[in-house]
Amino acid sequence: MLPIGGNNLTHIMSKKIIRRESIIQAAIEVFSKKDFKTASISEIAQKAGIADGTIYQYFKSKEDLFFSIPIEKTNEFRSQLELHLEGISGAFNKIRKFVWYFLYFFKTNPDYGRILMLEMRVSKSFVKTETYGFLKQSVSQVMNIITEGQNEGVIRQDTDIYVLRHLILGILEHMVSRWLLKEEKYDLLEHHEEVSRILIDGLRAIPPNHLT
Amino acid sequence: MLPIGGNNLTHIMSKKIIRRESIIQAAIEVFSKKDFKTASISEIAQKAGIADGTIYQYFKSKEDLFFSIPIEKTNEFRSQLELHLEGISGAFNKIRKFVWYFLYFFKTNPDYGRILMLEMRVSKSFVKTETYGFLKQSVSQVMNIITEGQNEGVIRQDTDIYVLRHLILGILEHMVSRWLLKEEKYDLLEHHEEVSRILIDGLRAIPPNHLT
């Protein structure tokens, strides 16, 4: 027979975790439709099926709840990306996969995309958050791939590595943002191959004879 | 001597126009520091040196005022850009100039940049505005340059022209946004040549032998 106390504790813990996650899920739905100021705690509580006050047992404030959203989502992104990159060799192949996965992730998480791309990414207070630091780390894989490509000799070394990262992420974030603003009316993955191709040609070492 | 009536009318008209512009100028200052919800009509009125109620003689609502900001700024951007492209031949040279001018414009207009890049570009209601359509036109020059390059045979034709445009603007907007969020702590023009080079290599027709 298992000890009742331990069992009970576990049960309570998981109940708390489940509720916390259900609040975050409700928050994602609400914040993806209205901006931070416009969205209301009441609406989130209602969607989560709990009382307004209960939210404050799990989060210090509306802002705390808001900034808690990316944390689990980022973990999901990062761990899945790792799986997808598994077994792929060559920097360019990895970049192709990264481009695809980035777009795929937001295609399948448009609500979260709206929050991250159209709200947070653009908020000065978010940049000061620790969540932001956490998020930046999470795309550090891009940096690794670039470095790998430079070591392989296939990616140009005449350019600041941060500039290259900005290029890649800038393009991808822009694509996702436009797609969301256009209300997801087309397939976000549609052009992923073309985009990869151009990106890779831009990054490639030993560029072709300049004619211009 | 001109008829007094007409003179008077002109005088009144210009007074109205001048006041309208002074309101917009005040709005740019205020909206660049606070987001749409946080900024207050009162503060704008105070900065413009008029009464709160007076703003409603010139603009239907807070939103109307907000969305009126880009119009004159866009005209300025477009006309100046034309001057800068004057006399330059070759699609790649024009792209280099466009990249430079785009960054230069926001380097010298950071307040407007904050509003356009960190607020409007990301607002669903803005996308539905006629101002948005107007803004899109204003970067149509990029499209012309791309087409020109394709006709010259120097820009790849295997890729959707809209995708190419997104690439260019996505990178530039991303650069400006990051710079603004980092509180303009570095020189926005710092990397403009590297960025142009990579962009052009990515766009270039007859890409080099693929080794990957």
Added chain:
Amino acid sequence: MLPIGGNNLTHIMSKKIIRRESIIQAAIEVFSKKDFKTASISEIAQKAGIADGTIYQYFKSKEDLFFSIPIEKTNEFRSQLELHLEGISGAFNKIRKFVWYFLYFFKTNPDYGRILMLEMRVSKSFVKTETYGFLKQSVSQVMNIITEGQNEGVIRQDTDIYVLRHLILGILEHMVSRWLLKEEKYDLLEHHEEVSRILIDGLRAIPPNHLT
């Protein structure tokens, strides 16, 4: 004919002052029935016949409104007291009058009394207010009377003057407080002569032969 502008301005000013006073009057009524925390801005606004928000055009906050109450009341107290002391000579006669007037003032201003005696006088944050300093000044007349009596040689000089002041005010405040807590069921002025007599005997110089 008087200048319209001036007339108009005066008119507006007095309207603002009148409204301010009507808010304070409503606040006195409400705060005298409920303590600071329990009383609500809504109730005050309703009693003043205006919208909740209007109060915030006249007072920065609930606290600001609360602490604004004593200011005009204190002015009233002080100026009336001066009139009542006019023409009275002799420190003891003045003390008798002061005792009478103090009790009389709160007998005729019980609502204000409840606020001052049962709320403010007992609040640590009030002691830090400038209103508190203002209030202390307002009873400085007591000090003058005591000093006068000491110079006349009729009031004892073996005791700290502040102690004497505390004695007088302590007794009077206590009488008012008890009377208010007992819901004004008896006449506050009932014992004013006895109290004066005892007080004066306590203060008197050349005390009688101590037998104890």
Added chain:
Amino acid sequence: MLPIGGNNLTHIMSKKIIRRESIIQAAIEVFSKKDFKTASISEIAQKAGIADGTIYQYFKSKEDLFFSIPIEKTNEFRSQLELHLEGISGAFNKIRKFVWYFLYFFKTNPDYGRILMLEMRVSKSFVKTETYGFLKQSVSQVMNIITEGQNEGVIRQDTDIYVLRHLILGILEHMVSRWLLKEEKYDLLEHHEEVSRILIDGLRAIPPNHLT
């Protein structure tokens, strides 16, 4: 050996009493820092090392807990006072001792003083409490002393005995209140002799020749 059941019961009983007292002790600490409304049950529970809900096993409500505070403290005051008066003869000597003990008690119990003097003494609902009646009894010793003095012929009989009591308690309560509001920055006992002297001179029968 005593029967186990009885022992156990006693044990349980005392455990309940001890916990009740520890809650009251925690309440004194918390209520002395914040007023009734501002103090929270949560904070009291935390300070007592128990769960919020547990408090409601010992007290009906927050108010009930609040008003339970003075009961034991009053018993302490009364019994100690009796000891201090023991063996002292003469009404004036007793008054001197009473003044001293009153101030001494609050000097050594400032937390309770804050609650009694700055909160309860001023609360209309407290006056209706049975605790209030109990408290009033506890200072009935003053009445006894006054009567004693009148019988001895040393205390004036031309004045209502309740007025005399109010005088004494009013002065003492005022002294304690001021001292607490001034954050105990000086010695509360500093002036106790002067105060006694003046009080006694005020109360004394056959007052000196009135010159006024």
Added chain:
DNA sequence: AATGAATGAGAATTCATTCAT
């Protein structure tokens, strides 16, 4: 045309109290 006083809807947050475990 300009003013600015008045409006009143709206929202985050706190906390005493309950009750299932």
Added chain:
DNA sequence: AATGAATGAATTCTCATTCAT
């Protein structure tokens, strides 16, 4: 008996907008 999660009522203050002057 003890717990502490959940409740939901209650309140201050802000601010876009209106409208009488």
